[in-house]
Amino acid sequence: MADDLTDIVADIVATMQGAQDRGRVAHYIPELAKVAPHHFGIAVATADGQMVTGGEADLRFSIQSISKVFALTLALGKVGDQLWDRVGREPSGTAFNSIVQLEHEQGIPRNPFINAGAIVVADVNLSGHQPRVAIGEMLRFLRYLAGDDDIAINEAVAASETASGFRNMALANYMRAFDNVRHPVELVLGAYFHQCAIEMSCRQLALAGRYLMLDGRHPDGGRVVSPRRARRINALMLTCGHYDASGDFAFRVGMPGKSGVGGGILAIVPGRASIAVWSPGLNASGNSQLGTLALEELSSRTGWSIFSPPVAR
Numbered sequence: 001m002a003d004d005l006t007d008i009v010a011d012i013v014a015t016m017q018g019a020q021d022r023g024r025v026a027h028y029i030p031e032l033a034k035v036a037p038h039h040f041g042i043a044v045a046t047a048d049g050q051m052v053t054g055g056e057a058d059l060r061f062s063i064q065s066i067s068k069v070f071a072l073t074l075a076l077g078k079v080g081d082q083l084w085d086r087v088g089r090e091p092s093g094t095a096f097n098s099i100v101q102l103e104h105e106q107g108i109p110r111n112p113f114i115n116a117g118a119i120v121v122a123d124v125n126l127s128g129h130q131p132r133v134a135i136g137e138m139l140r141f142l143r144y145l146a147g148d149d150d151i152a153i154n155e156a157v158a159a160s161e162t163a164s165g166f167r168n169m170a171l172a173n174y175m176r177a178f179d180n181v182r183h184p185v186e187l188v189l190g191a192y193f194h195q196c197a198i199e200m201s202c203r204q205l206a207l208a209g210r211y212l213m214l215d216g217r218h219p220d221g222g223r224v225v226s227p228r229r230a231r232r233i234n235a236l237m238l239t240c241g242h243y244d245a246s247g248d249f250a251f252r253v254g255m256p257g258k259s260g261v262g263g264g265i266l267a268i269v270p271g272r273a274s275i276a277v278w279s280p281g282l283n284a285s286g287n288s289q290l291g292t293l294a295l296e297e298l299s300s301r302t303g304w305s306i307f308s309p310p311v312a313r
C-alpha cells in the first residue's frame with residue numbers, strides 16, 4: 001500500500017500544480033487575502049504509522065475553522081454531553097457565518113462547526129479564565145496531538161480578524177442576549193479569533209487528527225477521547241464540516257472532513273488515515289477548491305470513502 005499511496009499522492013500533486021481554476025482566496029479577513037493562490041500541500045498519516053506527503057506539506061497556513069474540531073474535543077472534555085443543551089447537532093444548510101437561524105432557534109446554534117456554534121464552544125472553553133489561558137490550553141493540546149511543539153498563533157491574522165470580525169461580533173452579542181454566551185463577548189471572541197489564527201502545516205495537521213482515525217487513541221497509546229466520542233466527532237464532521245456544502249463533500253469525497261477559510265481541510269478515514277490538504281483558493285461555499293478536488297481524487301483512487309465496503313478499503 002505504501003508505494004501505491006506514494007504514487008497516488010505524487011499524481012495528485014502534479015494535477016493540482018497544473019490546475020487552472022484555483023478558486024478565490026478569502027478576502028474578508030485582510031491578512032488572509034495576502035496569501036498567494038498557487039500553494040498546494042498534502043499529508044497523509046496512516047493508521048500503521050506511515051506519513052506520505054506531497055507539495056508544500058511543511059508550509060504553515062492559518063487553520064481557521066479546522067480549529068473548531070479541536071475546540072469541540074476540549075469542550076466535550078470539560079462539560080461532556082451538557083454541551084448539547086447549548087449547541088445542536090444538525091447541518092445548518094446556511095453559510096458558515098450566517099445569523100438567520102439564531103432568532104428562530106432561541107440563540108442555540110445548529111452545530112459546533114458553524115461560527116455561532118464555535119463561539120459557544122469557545123465560551124465553554126474559557127470556563128472563567130482569561131483568553132490567554134484557553135488559548136494556551138488549545139496550543140498545548142495541538143502540540144501533544146501532533147507530537148510537535150512548533151505550533152503557534154499568527155498574531156497579525158488574529159488582529160486582522162479582531163478588527164474586521166463584525167459578523168462574529170454580531171453573532172456573539174446576539175447569543176449573549178439569549179444567555180448562550182456567558183462570558184463578556186470581547187473575551188470569547190479574543191479566544192475564538194486566536195484559535196482560528198493558529199498556523200500549522202499539512203503534516204502537523206494530519207498528525208494532530210490521528211486520534212480521530214484511531215477511535216480516540218493517541219498513537220503513543222494514551223487515550224484522547226472515548227471511542228464513542230471519536231465516532232460522534234467524525235459524524236459531525238461528515239454532516240456539518242463543510243457548512244452548506246457538507247452534502248456535496250460527502251457525495252464527492254465520502255470522508256468526515258473539516259474545512260477552514262485559510263484553505264485547509266482535515267479529512268479522516270476511520271481506522272485508515274488522517275489527511276490534511278491545503279490550497280488557499282476557495283470555492284463559492286468557502287471551502288478549498290483544490291483541496292476538495294484532491295480529496296475526491298484520493299478517495300476514488302484509494303477506495304477510502306467510508307461508504308466503501310471494508311473489503312474494498
Ligand SMILES: NC(=O)CC[C@H](N)C(=O)O
Nearest residue numbers: 064065096115196260261
Ligand atoms: N470558515 C472559517 O474558517 C471561518 C473562520 C473565521 N475565523 C471566521 O470566523 O469567520
